[in-house]
Amino acid sequence: YPELVDKIRARQINIGSLRSSYDYIIVGGGQSGLVIANRLSEDSTKNVLVVEYGYVDNNPSQLEPSSATSYPSRDLFNVTTVPQTGIGGKRVSIYAASVVGGGSTVNGMLFDRGAAEDYDNWAALGNPGWDFAGLLPYFKKSTTFGTPDPAIVQEYGITWEPSAYGNGPIQVTFPSWQWPTIKVQWKAWNEVGVPTMRDGENGNAYNAYWVPNNVDAQSRRSYAKNRYFDTVSSRSNLHLLTGYRVNDIQFSSAKKAESVRIQQRGTPNGGSTTTIRANQEIVLCAGWLNTPAVLQRSGIGPQDLLSRANIPVVVDLPGVGSNLQDHPATQINFQYTRDLQPNQASLYTNQTFQAWAQQQWQQFRKGPMSMLVGNALATLPLPTMLSTYQSLISRVNSQNAAQYLPSTYSAASIRGYEAQRRVLMASYASLKNGIVEIPFSGGGGTSLVHEKPLSRGTVLINPSDKWADPIVDYNTSINPIDNEIFVAMIKFYRRWMQAPSMQQLGPQEQSPGASLTTDQQLINYATQGMISSTAHSCGTSAMMPQDQGGVVSSQLLVYGVTGLSVGDISIIPLIPATHTCATVYAIAEKAADLIKARAGNNPTTSSTTSVRTTTSTTRTTTPVTTPTTTGSGGTQSKWGQCGGIGWTGPTACVSGSTCQSLNPYYSQCL
Numbered sequence: 001y002p003e004l005v006d007k008i009r010a011r012q013i014n015i016g017s018l019r020s021s022y023d024y025i026i027v028g029g030g031q032s033g034l035v036i037a038n039r040l041s042e043d044s045t046k047n048v049l050v051v052e053y054g055y056v057d058n059n060p061s062q063l064e065p066s067s068a069t070s071y072p073s074r075d076l077f078n079v080t081t082v083p084q085t086g087i088g089g090k091r092v093s094i095y096a097a098s099v100v101g102g103g104s105t106v107n108g109m110l111f112d113r114g115a116a117e118d119y120d121n122w123a124a125l126g127n128p129g130w131d132f133a134g135l136l137p138y139f140k141k142s143t144t145f146g147t148p149d150p151a152i153v154q155e156y157g158i159t160w161e162p163s164a165y166g167n168g169p170i171q172v173t174f175p176s177w178q179w180p181t182i183k184v185q186w187k188a189w190n191e192v193g194v195p196t197m198r199d200g201e202n203g204n205a206y207n208a209y210w211v212p213n214n215v216d217a218q219s220r221r222s223y224a225k226n227r228y229f230d231t232v233s234s235r236s237n238l239h240l241l242t243g244y245r246v247n248d249i250q251f252s253s254a255k256k257a258e259s260v261r262i263q264q265r266g267t268p269n270g271g272s273t274t275t276i277r278a279n280q281e282i283v284l285c286a287g288w289l290n291t292p293a294v295l296q297r298s299g300i301g302p303q304d305l306l307s308r309a310n311i312p313v314v315v316d317l318p319g320v321g322s323n324l325q326d327h328p329a330t331q332i333n334f335q336y337t338r339d340l341q342p343n344q345a346s347l348y349t350n351q352t353f354q355a356w357a358q359q360q361w362q363q364f365r366k367g368p369m370s371m372l373v374g375n376a377l378a379t380l381p382l383p384t385m386l387s388t389y390q391s392l393i394s395r396v397n398s399q400n401a402a403q404y405l406p407s408t409y410s411a412a413s414i415r416g417y418e419a420q421r422r423v424l425m426a427s428y429a430s431l432k433n434g435i436v437e438i439p440f441s442g443g444g445g446t447s448l449v450h451e452k453p454l455s456r457g458t459v460l461i462n463p464s465d466k467w468a469d470p471i472v473d474y475n476t477s478i479n480p481i482d483n484e485i486f487v488a489m490i491k492f493y494r495r496w497m498q499a500p501s502m503q504q505l506g507p508q509e510q511s512p513g514a515s516l517t518t519d520q521q522l523i524n525y526a527t528q529g530m531i532s533s534t535a536h537s538c539g540t541s542a543m544m545p546q547d548q549g550g551v552v553s554s555q556l557l558v559y560g561v562t563g564l565s566v567g568d569i570s571i572i573p574l575i576p577a578t579h580t581c582a583t584v585y586a587i588a589e590k591a592a593d594l595i596k597a598r599a600g601n602n603p604t605t606s607s608t609t610s611v612r613t614t615t616s617t618t619r620t621t622t623p624v625t626t627p628t629t630t631g632s633g634g635t636q637s638k639w640g641q642c643g644g645i646g647w648t649g650p651t652a653c654v655s656g657s658t659c660q661s662l663n664p665y666y667s668q669c670l
């Protein structure tokens with residue numbers, strides 16, 4: 001493993017080896033940023049710089065299935081929302097990665113796509129080429145399906161559609177284990193009118209279907225860093241600079257994006273910065289939280305916000321930071337009084353089973369411990385769940401759209417929302433599009449997830465401190481119809497638990513509890529336990545027409561300037577009914593093709609630039625002082641932190657490992 005670490009370190013550059021200019025500068029080396037970097041650097045005459053705020057996380061545990069359910073705080077931004085008045089005024093956690101590979105490095109590895117209608121809706125909002133047919137080649141280009149263990153396929157009747165996959169970097173398959181109770185659950189779905197689909201990845205992600213994970217045959221995480229970045233380490237035209245924040249973008253008088261200003265992480269705001277020029281294009285891939293913030297700090301955003309923050313306006317683009325969407329969720333729990341054996345609890349309660357599971361894992365990387373977060377979803381159309389769905393749709397249509405939107409929304413953003421509502425209501429009435437998601441893997445408890453909320457939020461820089469983390473407000477459940485969807489979900493889940501097949505398990509409702517029956521009681525229950533985000537935040541630099549609050553065109557170019565595009569999750573106009581990782585790969589693959597195509601039409605002189613140019617041409621930088629570490633004594637275990645700025649824990653490593661500095665902020669026992 002240390003050899004691998006050395007290899008990874010060798011291909012990163014430090015500030016001293018930066019060129020003064022690159023053909024492409026990618027802001028953010030997260031999931032989408034690494035995909036785009038890989039594709040743009042395929043042309044050896046183009047040089048590409050990725051600037052990433054986070055670092056490489058080389059902890060091997062991050063590749064293991066267990067990492068799907070424990071998100072390491074070291075790799076995440078530490079931000080909470082403003083009080084969410086629609087769910088009792090609580091502040092909720094947000095999920096935004098800050099590590100090389102971004103969300104793909106830390107996420108739950110449930111790897112699904114939305115229904116065809118989800119993407120057709122994007123095209124209907126004024127984005128030709130972004131329908132499912134336009135995206136399918138990119139879903140395929142990014143993935144390869146690995147045939148799972150035939151025994152588990154046969155035992156559980158797992159189905160998938162091979163033609164939905166291609167020959168791409170991300171490995172996708174099913175683990176070698178499922179819990180027996182899931183067989184009963186599949187039957188029960190059918191009994192309450194939810195058919196089983198052969199596959200969700202081919203545009204049919206509605207009703208109930210199996211969902212694979214993005215893991216290789218050894219159940220190891222297959223993600224942007226190891227499949228899109230590490231694999232092209234020999235390319236000298238691709239540079240990655242970690243531990244630096246892109247503060248803002250600078251424009252020429254003709255509003256061409258010319259350069260980025262970067263600053264070392266942890267140095268005081270307003271301190272020294274380095275400017276790097278982009279000959280061809282700057283591509284924002286800083287994610288839903290920071291892409292709008294970088295735009296706003298660069299003078300592209302709502303005019304009144306910019307002037308309150310003392311930022312000169314380059315383009316008054318009110319949609320920047322609006323249109324925030326995620327999938328809010330609440331919990332439901334039933335206990336089986338006659339559960340099948342083994343079940344999930346057996347891993348804790350049955351020592352023989354536990355020992356067998358350990359042995360299966362350690363010897364063969366198979367068995368219960370190869371499982372991640374589960375592999376089955378019921379993504380239910382509204383008419384399946386609610387017989388009075390038409391009345392709900394009429395009530396949505398008769399709402400004054402502005403009433404529930406944030407007060408900061410411009411007339412253009414309100415128009416855009418009305419356009420979204422038109423396509424959304426068609427989806428609410430459709431039998432080929434899910435409105436809610438109920439994950440199931442055998443147990444009686446799960447999350448109830450709203451896939452198509454009407455409420456919208458904002459991500460705005462703090463006008464009194466533009467360097468602070470952006471202010472996030474999801475406005476969760478501000479629109480009362482969103483709560484009606486939760487009530488319908490709870491009632492339908494109860495119906496599922498009452499299905500004939502389920503009775504062999506003896507399900508007993510724990511929460512909300514059978515005594516809660518009125519809609520208001522269920523709303524109170526749902527909102528009390530509700531979270532605003534299931535880590536699928538998106539939409540904050542939306543691909544919509546400019547006069548409808550859009551930020552980028554269907555070419556992903558930012559309105560009002562040239563040489564600047566967005567290639568990450570923030571371009572999503574309308575949240576799809578799916579976990580977002582696979583969709584982000586498709587967006588980024590398509591973005592790379594769009595960028596290449598326009599470069600082809602407009603060649604630059606960059607091909608003549610020497611790749612070897614280094615520091616002397618880099619604009620001013622203040623030398624970075626080497627940080628010191630004050631240790632508290634004691635010995636750190638292998639893989640643990642042993643130094644870095646601000647570290648006060650042990651600096652000595654357990655025998656067999658040595659403390660190695662990976663960056664100024666993190667040394668590790670390796």
Ligand SMILES: Cc1cc2nc3c(=O)[nH]c(=O)nc-3n(C[C@H](O)[C@H](O)[C@H](O)COP(=O)(O)OP(=O)(O)OC[C@H]3O[C@@H](n4cnc5c(N)ncnc54)[C@H](O)[C@@H]3O)c2cc1C
Nearest residue numbers: 028030031032053098102103107108109246290569579581
């Ligand atoms: C904890 C978690 C669990 C998830 N679980 C699942 C799941 O199971 N299944 C699924 O399908 N999806 C899941 N997702 C969602 C999915 O991973 C994300 O939607 C996707 O990774 C987003 O990709 P992105 O490229 O848009 O942003 P990111 O991958 O977040 O990349 C943005 C990058 O930009 C960097 N950055 C930010 N600001 C700056 C700046 N100013 N300068 C330089 N760099 C900057 C950040 O550090 C980050 O690395 C999860 C996400 C998270 C966070």
